[in-house]
Amino acid sequence: MGQQDTLFVASLEKGLRVLEVxxxxxxxxxxxxxxxxxxxDKSTAQRFTTTLHRLGxxxxxxRTRRYSPSIRLMDLAFTYSHQDRLAEIARPRLIEAGKRxxxxxxxxxxxxxxxxxxxxxxxxxxxxxxxxxxxxxxALCLAEGICIIAFRRSDEIKAIVGASEITRFTEDTIINRxxxxxxxxxxxxxxxGIGKGQxxxxxxSVAAPILDSTGVAFAAVQIPVFQPNWNLSDxxxxxxxxxxxxxxxxxxxxxxxx
Amino acid sequence: MGQQDTLFVASLEKGLRVLEVxxxxxxxxxxxxxxxxxxxDKSTAQRFTTTLHRLGxxxxxxRTRRYSPSIRLMDLAFTYSHQDRLAEIARPRLIEAGKRxxxxxxxxxxxxxxxxxxxxxxxxxxxxxxxxxxxxxxALCLAEGICIIAFRRSDEIKAIVGASEITRFTEDTIINRxxxxxxxxxxxxxxxGIGKGQxxxxxxSVAAPILDSTGVAFAAVQIPVFQPNWNLSDxxxxxxxxxxxxxxxxxxxxxxxx
DNA sequence: CTTATAATATCATAAATTAATATAAAAAAC
DNA sequence: GTTTTTTATATTAATTTATGATATTATAAG
Numbered sequence: 001m002g003q004q005d006t007l008f009v010a011s012l013e014k015g016l017r018v019l020e021v022x023x024x025x026x027x028x029x030x031x032x033x034x035x036x037x038x039x040x041d042k043s044t045a046q047r048f049t050t051t052l053h054r055l056g057x058x059x060x061x062x063r064t065r066r067y068s069p070s071i072r073l074m075d076l077a078f079t080y081s082h083q084d085r086l087a088e089i090a091r092p093r094l095i096e097a098g099k100r101x102x103x104x105x106x107x108x109x110x111x112x113x114x115x116x117x118x119x120x121x122x123x124x125x126x127x128x129x130x131x132x133x134x135x136x137x138x139a140l141c142l143a144e145g146i147c148i149i150a151f152r153r154s155d156e157i158k159a160i161v162g163a164s165e166i167t168r169f170t171e172d173t174i175i176n177r178x179x180x181x182x183x184x185x186x187x188x189x190x191x192x193g194i195g196k197g198q199x200x201x202x203x204x205s206v207a208a209p210i211l212d213s214t215g216v217a218f219a220a221v222q223i224p225v226f227q228p229n230w231n232l233s234d235x236x237x238x239x240x241x242x243x244x245x246x247x248x249x250x251x252x253x254x255x256x257x258x
Numbered sequence: 259m260g261q262q263d264t265l266f267v268a269s270l271e272k273g274l275r276v277l278e279v280x281x282x283x284x285x286x287x288x289x290x291x292x293x294x295x296x297x298x299d300k301s302t303a304q305r306f307t308t309t310l311h312r313l314g315x316x317x318x319x320x321r322t323r324r325y326s327p328s329i330r331l332m333d334l335a336f337t338y339s340h341q342d343r344l345a346e347i348a349r350p351r352l353i354e355a356g357k358r359x360x361x362x363x364x365x366x367x368x369x370x371x372x373x374x375x376x377x378x379x380x381x382x383x384x385x386x387x388x389x390x391x392x393x394x395x396x397a398l399c400l401a402e403g404i405c406i407i408a409f410r411r412s413d414e415i416k417a418i419v420g421a422s423e424i425t426r427f428t429e430d431t432i433i434n435r436x437x438x439x440x441x442x443x444x445x446x447x448x449x450x451g452i453g454k455g456q457x458x459x460x461x462x463s464v465a466a467p468i469l470d471s472t473g474v475a476f477a478a479v480q481i482p483v484f485q486p487n488w489n490l491s492d493x494x495x496x497x498x499x500x501x502x503x504x505x506x507x508x509x510x511x512x513x514x515x516x
Numbered sequence: 517c518t519t520a521t522a523a524t525a526t527c528a529t530a531a532a533t534t535a536a537t538a539t540a541a542a543a544a545a546c
Numbered sequence: 547g548t549t550t551t552t553t554a555t556a557t558t559a560a561t562t563t564a565t566g567a568t569a570t571t572a573t574a575a576g
Contacts, residue, residue, distance in 0.1 A: 006557075009309040010532075011564070012273035016313060023337040032522055041566050046524070051267040055274060065523065065573090069338040071367060071374055077335030078392030079281040080327040088386040095382070109329060116329055124353065128346040134336030264526080267564075269533075290553055299535055304555070323542085323554065 014040065018048045019057060019069070028066035077134060086210070086219060087119040090250055094121045094221065097246045101225075101238060104130065105246070108207075109219045110148045113164040115139045118219075130224070137199065140164045140180055141173060144207035144222040147193030150184045151209045151217035157184060172197035192240050193220075194232070202227045206239045208247035213255040221247045269306075272298065276306045277315060277327070286324035335392060344468070344477060345377040348508055352379045352479065355504045359483075359496060362388065363504070366465075367477045368406045371422040373397045376477075388482070395457065398422045398438055399431060402465035402480040405451030408442045409467045409475035415442060430455035450498050451478075452490070460485045464497045466505035471513040479505040 021037040022029065029037070035045035049067055052058040058067045081087065087107060094105040104126045107119035114136045122131040129135065139145025140161065149160055161184075166175045174180055187193040192208040199205070205224045209217035221243045225235060279295040280287065287295070293303035307325055310316040316325045339345065345365060352363040362384045365377035372394045380389040387393065397403025398419065407418055419442075424433045432438055445451040450466040457463070463482045467475035479501045483493060 006533085007305055007308050007555090008312060009269055009273060009305050011267055011269035012306060012309050013313055015267060015270035015273065016315070019334055019337065023333060023340075026341065030522070031524085042523080043525090043566060044564080047265055047267050047564075048270060050265050051270050054266060055271055057274070069334075069341060071338060071369055071376065073334045073338040074374055074376065074392035075281060075394065076277060076327075076331045076392075078390060078394070079277065080329060080331040081390050081392065082281075082387065083284065083327060091386060091389065111329055116332055118329065118332065128349060129340065131349065132336060132339050134332035134334075134339065136333065136336070264564080265524090269563080288553070289555090300554085301535060301556090302533080305533080308555095 014038075014044065015048045015052060018045070018052060019073070022058075022067075022069045028061060028064065028068045030064075030066045034067070081118075081133070084118060086250070086254065089253055090119055090221070091121070093246055093249060094119065097221070097223075097242055098123060100242055103223050103225055103239070106144075106222045106224070107219060108144050108222060110139055110145065110160075110217075111136075113139055113160055115142050115145045115148075115220075138164065138167055141167065141169060141195075141198045142207070142222075143187075143193035143195040143198075143205040144220040145193075146180075146183055146195070147187045147207045147209045148217045148220050150187035150193065151211060151215065153216070169199045170197050170201045172201065174198065190240075192244055194236065194240065196232055204230055204232060204235050206235050206243055208240075208243040210247050211251045211255065221250070272296075272302065273306045273310060276303070276310060277331070280316075280325075280327045286319060286322065286326045288322075288324045292325070339376075339391070342376060344508070344512065347511055348377060348479075349379070351504055351507060352377065355479070355481075355500055356381060358500055361481050361483055361497070364402075364480045364482070365477060366402050366480060368397055368403065368418075368475075369394075371397055371418055373400050373403045373406075373478075396422065396425055399425065399427060399453075399456045400465070400480075401445075401451035401453040401456075401463040402478040403451075404438075404441055404453070405445045405465045405467045406475045406478050408445035408451065409469060409473065411474070427457045428455050428459045430459065432456065448498075450502055452494065452498065454490055462488055462490060462493050464493050464501055466498075466501040468505050469509045469513065479508070 017038050018034055021034055031042060031046050031049055034049055035042040038045060049058065053060050053067065056072045057070050059070045060067050090107050094107060098105040098121050102123055104123045105121045106117050108115045108117045117133055117135045120131050120133055139149060149157055161177060161180060168175050174183060192206060194206045196204045203224055203226055205222060207220045207222035210219040210221065211217050223239050223243055225239065275296050276292055279292055289300060289304050289307055292307055293300040296303060307316065311318050311325065314330045315328050317328045318325050348365050352365060356363040356379050360381055362381045363379045364375050366373045366375045375391050375393045378389050378391055397407060407415055419435060419438060426433050432441060450464060452464045454462045461482055461484055463480060465478045465480035468477040468479065469475050481497050481501055483497065
């Protein structure tokens, strides 16, 4: 419609899009970089970047005149995380689960076609990136994504699979949509998802969904382990029951019918 | 100046102020709540709240028509945290430090007159709130705040103390500015800060600053322990050397002169 | 040193935001 | 259950703000 949507504040969207640009970058960005990444005119990029800096959400390197995300973004995360009841309840249980075989254990949710990790209980060897909550990855490549999607209504499953951009991470990444659908069906029948070499060639991942009172999944418990320390058979024997038990205990605590 | 600052986008500020309102709330907020908390006209509150919802940063409860922070805020935090080199380097060292006496160990930075926790390595008994990065607290009440401030230039120290709103948390919270200045001087001479019963009546906190190559502090390593499991004397004997060693090792890794 | 690129600053215009107001829905009081 | 109050939603003319073209300055690259 040509007429303005008077309830939508496009300037706010633009500012947030500038912030979002930084999440895919490692290095600091100049005004021109931001203009390119957002598609904005350079004076638009200048105004929004300068405003975010003045509000404290971006840092500016005086020498290079480049910008980087500010710690003030952690404030916004806290806004969400201090109300995250699932993470609060899950935390001690994930810690217990992690002790069993000395593994990392993560809690994650489906957000669009991605998985976001909301609580990471890393083991000693976990890389820094793997310890960060807020990390995103495409759901269809992940055991945890597959097992959440497997416990959604079939129209939603089709919609998510249809909307997903399929990304190949390794030689073994399953990218065929039919094979992905079979993988989803398999997770539904087993009650958990398992994947090997989907995101990195040495990773084996197992996950079980957390279900609400209607049997619909929105979150999962996941354990990543690595070859050659673990093989598929041992993961299936030892870790699958562990994620299942942990997820089920969370489902019962949160959503049991009274 | 009456004339417009044409480089500043006030609409973006307003939108971010709406988000910021939620960080001090536990319960969901309606349009009227947001209008009150921000001072905006209710149609302004409506437009910005609706826009944040449409962009995915707020969730809306259809039944109550109230809003809450969305997990998408974790995206923004990740934007910051995946570039946090100090946290990346510090993480294994804080884990090691925590093993010594089975305590939580935190990394924090000064932000304005507050401390923000950027990395929390909780022990088994840590409360959920204490496990959350992004959490803020007033610097002058905290051993970690005091010890960072103690290693700033004296003009900055005066400015921070002057700008701080003094909050009393317990009967023992030091609120007298002269006493606070003595506490800062004490932290400077000892090289670490220590506090008992400042934030909660049973807490003892000890922290050491991380210094850059000029000897200026911007971050600290902190250990919180609780009475009656710990007393001041044992904290001073056992935990103060531990935070000092950990902080010094980080200072050397990050900022040693070549 | 010169040229190219990026950043910064300015301003007339178009577009967006404001807040007053009307209407609808829900909550609270009776 | 009804009435009143409060909150939410929707609309719009007036006012303010954001846009992008352009000029200027600064820095990087050759």
